[in-house]
Amino acid sequence: MANDAIPVRTERAMMRREDNPFTFLQQEIDRLFDGFGRSFPAFAPPQAMMPRMDVSETDKTIEISAELPGLETKDVQLSLADNTLTIRGEKKSEREEQDKDYHLIERSFGAFSRSVALPEGVKAEDVSAEIAKGVLKVTVKKPAPKQSRQIDIKTAA
Template sequence: MTKSVIPVGTERSVARQEANPFAFLQQEIDRLFDGFSRNFPAFTTSGAALPRMDVGETDKVIEITAELPGLETKDVQLNLADNVLTVRGEKKNEREEKNKDYHLVERSFGSFARSVQLPEGVKSEDITAEIAKGVLKVTVKKPAPKQSKQIEIKAAA
């Protein structure tokens, strides 16, 4: 695989647009992180892995599925605020092994939050969620489309 030796920022322009050295530094840092995140798409700056999430829709509902292996209902929160649905969770794992030659204790934990913008007018009572075998399935009933009414224009007298 070959890579371009020309630094290209997020705007994909080859020419330098500013002579400001700090702007150039910012472009280089952005390019570095863009390249890094391409290799690790589920990695965040906090070190926690984001769960994979699929969003699909039909005429009547929006279906959201999130892979949450090892999590149960008590480990996950679902919130709706300002038409944004947020899935939050925390995974805690502890393993202990005792043998006559060694004693091993491993602990790991991490939290995540994923958000999805929903259409205007969605109500929390129109949302159902269930988790089974590490997969969260959220179904959101779409609000009825707003009816538009044509207004008659009268000629000025």
């Protein structure tokens, strides 16, 4: 009957999503594009140039380590403004002209910038940095905690 009160499912409607060949095709296309950026750095997403960082804290300091392989002191700038420490730099590409049928570059290059929020009151003179073996180490002295002071209340006459 065409006017059944209970809808009848067809075999196609009962097909699981995983069994649908178009779902499998979409997953494979997504996987292909995800891997494409890793195979060709020029097409990689912008975060590929972001240096990896570790931030740790002791009682008196904040310590930041950033991986900057191949960079030297002249390639990196460190600034402090509005309680934000910013590491900027640029990894330059070395061009090599050769008579070959192809050219493959697997190393990434370009400009980058990373920022870390610091506690209020940090002063530029309380920040020190050094770079060695491709790792930038920044040490920030924590500001002294603000002291509260008890205020005496006098009785009005």
